[in-house]
Amino acid sequence: MLLPVRGLPAAPHRPLTHPHSSPAPPPSLLGARRRRPSRRLSKVVSYYGLTTPPYKTDALEPYMSRRAVELHWGKHQQEYVDGLNRQLAISPLYGHTLEDLIKEAYNNGNPLPEYNDAAEVWNHHFFWESMQPEGGGSPEAGVLQQIEKDFGSFFNFREEFMRSALSLLGSGWVWLVLKRSERKLEVVHTRNAINPLAFGDIPIISLDLWEHAYYLDYK
Amino acid sequence: VFLFLRQVSVPSHFRSFYSWAVPGRPPAQSARSGSIIYQPHRTSPRHLDPPFPFPKPSPHTPNTLSMALRTLAAKKTLGLALGGARPPAAARGVATFTLPDLPYDYGALEPAVSGEIMRLHHQKHHATYVANYNKALEQLDAAVSKGDASAVVHLQSAIKFNGGGHVNHSIFWKNLKPISEGGGEAPHGKLGWAIDEDFGSIEKLIKKMNAEGAALQGSGWVWLALDKEAKRLSVETTPNQDPLVTKGSNLHPLLGIDVWEHAYYLQYKNVRPDYLTNIWKVVNWKYAGEEYEKVLA
Numbered sequence: 001m002l003l004p005v006r007g008l009p010a011a012p013h014r015p016l017t018h019p020h021s022s023p024a025p026p027p028s029l030l031g032a033r034r035r036r037p038s039r040r041l042s043k044v045v046s047y048y049g050l051t052t053p054p055y056k057t058d059a060l061e062p063y064m065s066r067r068a069v070e071l072h073w074g075k076h077q078q079e080y081v082d083g084l085n086r087q088l089a090i091s092p093l094y095g096h097t098l099e100d101l102i103k104e105a106y107n108n109g110n111p112l113p114e115y116n117d118a119a120e121v122w123n124h125h126f127f128w129e130s131m132q133p134e135g136g137g138s139p140e141a142g143v144l145q146q147i148e149k150d151f152g153s154f155f156n157f158r159e160e161f162m163r164s165a166l167s168l169l170g171s172g173w174v175w176l177v178l179k180r181s182e183r184k185l186e187v188v189h190t191r192n193a194i195n196p197l198a199f200g201d202i203p204i205i206s207l208d209l210w211e212h213a214y215y216l217d218y219k
Numbered sequence: 220v221f222l223f224l225r226q227v228s229v230p231s232h233f234r235s236f237y238s239w240a241v242p243g244r245p246p247a248q249s250a251r252s253g254s255i256i257y258q259p260h261r262t263s264p265r266h267l268d269p270p271f272p273f274p275k276p277s278p279h280t281p282n283t284l285s286m287a288l289r290t291l292a293a294k295k296t297l298g299l300a301l302g303g304a305r306p307p308a309a310a311r312g313v314a315t316f317t318l319p320d321l322p323y324d325y326g327a328l329e330p331a332v333s334g335e336i337m338r339l340h341h342q343k344h345h346a347t348y349v350a351n352y353n354k355a356l357e358q359l360d361a362a363v364s365k366g367d368a369s370a371v372v373h374l375q376s377a378i379k380f381n382g383g384g385h386v387n388h389s390i391f392w393k394n395l396k397p398i399s400e401g402g403g404e405a406p407h408g409k410l411g412w413a414i415d416e417d418f419g420s421i422e423k424l425i426k427k428m429n430a431e432g433a434a435l436q437g438s439g440w441v442w443l444a445l446d447k448e449a450k451r452l453s454v455e456t457t458p459n460q461d462p463l464v465t466k467g468s469n470l471h472p473l474l475g476i477d478v479w480e481h482a483y484y485l486q487y488k489n490v491r492p493d494y495l496t497n498i499w500k501v502v503n504w505k506y507a508g509e510e511y512e513k514v515l516a
Contacts, residue, residue: 071488071489075488075489076489079489169376169380169460170380170437170438170458170459170460171437171438171459171480172437191437192437193436210437210480211438211479211480211481211484212480212484212489215480215481215484215485216484216485219339219343
């Protein structure tokens with residue numbers, strides 16, 4: 001970044017994506033600095049970062065231990081983020097938001113190699129958001145009304161959710177989705193990294209059923 | 220005989236569906252037992268129901284839901300009472316499967332695979348597959364005799380999953396051997412030559428299997444397969460618990476490595492490549508060689 005010459009407004013900086021950087025003048029030790037583009041910032045690449053869960057890592061005790069959250073978020077999700085960034089460095093799929101990237105990479109059922117990492121990053125981010133300390137209980141207002149309309153009662157929905165979770169064979173996720181075309185809530189389970197966004201549906205809450213999500217706590 | 224149940228107090232909506240079948244000591248050493256045995260498991264206690272209230276189905280629950288719930292709330296896992304009572308399925312001629320014993324102690328594969336993992340893997344995971352497989356077969360028998368085609372088809376995924384889990388894990392226990400008993404020793408004889416011919420060297424084979432195992436997304440297995448017709452070795456992967464034959468009816472498994480997370484998570488956490496590197500130290504090449512010669516004989 002450039003600092004203003006003393007007494008004068010900041011000089012407009014060169015576009016950061018300029019491919020050539022001119023040699024930097026020797027730093028001045030006294031006062032005014034000249035406009036000097038930073039050599040390091042001459043090329044910018046967008047990348048995806050690791051979002052943080054909206055609570056501390058021990059906030060979900062005793063249902064999910066601190067160690068499990070730290071490992072799940074800090075190692076697994078971080079690995080997916082790093083893998084995604086590595087892949088995108090050499091991929092034509094560049095410059096999308098994460099949701100768009102998921103839809104593009106899903107490729108209507110024939111997922112491209114970037115899909116897995118991208119979807120898992122999003123899935124885990126959504127998973128942390130799906131939970132909260134002092135959460136549980138039952139939903140209120142609009143969600144509750146829609147649940148009662150589509151499942152009969154909150155208890156039925158919970159039972160349906162658990163049944164779906166227990167009938168998933170292998171690794172995957174369970175989702176409460178709002179089906180866009182049918183305009184109703186449904187419980188679906190998906191294998192591995194598949195994500196309802198790819199089908200155009202709107203996830204409401206999710207549950208990670210990969211073994212790493214519960215193995216440390218529940219074996 | 221003193222037997223006790225391990226209980227973990229967790230909230231009901233997060234209970235694992237795995238059954239509570241954990242006797243207090245590992246099964247005694249014995250010859251590898253076959254898969255179809257009409258006798259109760261030696262060390263099974265009389266199991267209690269899981270202590271938590273399983274959600275009761277609503278009156279409008281379809282048949283499939285109650286079938287699924289019955290499958291999953293497995294009451295009798297290793298669970299035939301020691302009095303020798305036969306399960307009703309056996310009386311009707313449906314084969315029941317039992318959990319095979321490990322040919323070594325749980326801790327014998329340390330430090331490559333920890334004793335805790337081996338114990339849970341065998342006593343919980345494999346046992347659950349066996350129990351659910353037996354249940355699914357019972358239900359299949361009932362559906363077949365009633366001529367209920369849609370129920371028969373509906374049960375296929377449970378049979379493939381649980382049956383495959385039983386088949387795969389039974390092979391897996393034989394694929395491992397403690398270092399003191401020869402685990403990890405390179406193959407000699409015909410298998411060794413075949414590996415050199417088809418892969419170049421055993422190191423290249425290991426590297427290939429590790430690469431495929433690490434790249435496998437989700438859960439599954441990586442296999443060293445022998446094509447009986449083509450008489451060639453190949454490296455295959457199968458998802459979830461699909462047995463190797465789903466990749467080709469001529470394929471016979473010589474070695475399989477479980478890359479489900481439960482196979483390594485407690486020890487290696489998310490670093491699957493480390494698990495794959497280390498498990499070769501306890502691989503039973505002797506069994507693989509014997510299988511190779513048996514199939515090609």
